[in-house]
Amino acid sequence: MGRGARGPSMHDVAALAHVSHQTVSRVLNGFEGIRPDTRQRVLDAIDELGYRRNLAARSLATGRTGVVGVIAPDNPTFGATSSLYAVEHALRDAGLQPLITATASRRSSIEAALEFLHGRSVEALVIMAPSRKVLEVHDSMGAEVPTAYLLTGEERGRWSVSVDQQGGADLVLEHLYAQGHRRIQHVRGPLDSIEAQLRADAYTRFMARHGLARLRMAEGDWSPQSGFEAYRRIDPTATAVFCANDQMAMGLIHAASDAGMKVPEDLSVVGFDDIPESAHMLPPLTTVKQDFRAVGMLAVALLEATLAGTEPPSTEPLEPELVLRSSVAPVGAAAR
Template sequence: MPQARRVSMAMVAERAGVSGQTVSRVANDSPRVDPETRRRVEQVMAELGYRPNRAARALRTGRTRTIGLVAQTLATVGNSRMLQSVAEAAASRGYALTVVTLGEDGDIAGAFDRLHDQGVDGAIVLNEASALAREDASSTGLHLVVVDSPPDERFTVIATDHAEGARRAVRHLLARGHRTVHHVAGPAASYAADERERGWRQALDEAGIAAPEPLRGDWSAAAGEVCGERLPPEATAVFVANDQMALGVLRSLASAGRRVPEDVAVVGFDDVADAAQYRPALTTLRQDFDALGERALRLLIALIEDRDEHADERLAPALVLRESA
């Protein structure tokens, strides 16, 4: 059986009625292409099944169109959803993705070395790994976009405005008549957890209320259940740093015979896929993981291509009102 003929750039140019240089610019995602021309060329590429030769393009441009993603773990809901959004955004822009997890040893320098050896053009660092990136960013030799980090001149930052989301949650609970709001916080080493705790404290301070001692978990439902059992009997409202721990809090309150929201109102953070199915359905802050992934990739590509792009973005989470508060 004869082998199918490889679709060439010249064949795409002829069908689209443009020059080979225009097809090359579209294939390399150059901004110097009229949007309508780009749409027509991409349509022809799809019709003919054109696939750019990555090896040849890397030789021409010095870029592999491969990016790295570094995460402490992919077991958490936030990290797995970010991986999905970054992978989809990368594929839509014609980039391949290499994933490195750090595990318990947290060897981010080794992760950067492995990505460098694989010739990636740059990397996105997720959430808990951001603290490690701040310790080792100067020696990476890679373009970096870090998700959830304080501003840092060594790399670009994209983050959810965790503190503002927490403030909205607490203000909502206080407006419902609660005298104070207790807090189940995330791990002390987490930037997101620290920011959510900061927003909780700020909202109480603005209302002239002394913050109760927070309880601290590890993001898991099991930890949330333990923290829920330790809530003082006078607690009528609790802001929980993520939805998985909120699930554990709901379970512990049910076991203690305390009704939600009649006896205790509960607000989570993240809006995981099953939050609406909790009993009762969970009021929570929704992070836009699709927007985080798309913008992280866009900022990284701008760094790779030496283009000026607004950096250090903060995305506001949305308060989703359901039955629990």
């Protein structure tokens, strides 16, 4: 093991520059009131020795770590990954250190991840909760640090940063309605997923609002494969399917095509997310675009302000955008 090769310390720099270690510290921390020539001597010494300050010692002395824990879902979807990268980048820009852990939705896995993060003295958390269970575990562990929640709808009030799921669902559903569709089916995401629930609720409300019959939902797990399998459970009278994400829409279109159904002539299909592949499905998919990067950046801005004690930004849900492609046709198009 013996890995003892410690680099130069502040004292080494101080000795070389003929100052005290405190002066070195002041230079590094940008204090004013250092004579220019002194500062230069110190900087030269730092450069010559290739000195880097020891963050362990620093954080021991200050009592701060600058570490922000990030809990990401274990199965990396396009959306979560995009937000994750935005969060990582924004945190580093803010001078904070992202500590990323992925967790499955098993309780033990979530606990291990949170335990790991708290053991690392995180000063804040970003929870990208795939499921409600993460929230439960987190609550039960007595969270003492500011926490931003992503992918949870508005569940956590002003700590939630999200895209308006209800609004997004309404966008596609209204589009289908305008094209004459009345028998619309929903393929929802996993039962324990908050976003899946929000989209499903939006579907339910939409159908009620327009006095339409709700068709029994099929459930998928976000994967293309589950969309493929969900096709078997589609109501034969349905003229359109609202899939809770683009991957499931892709699988569903595949299954429909295998069954001899043409999309969109025989069946219209819409998705949710606008993954890069959606523009190139056959047919290209009509869907709802969410700005995942913006969500990630907003979450970091929220935490940054909270840690600094300044006024936090508004966390109103972001508005998604309808992306029209070719997977929707007016109802009865095949007959023409």
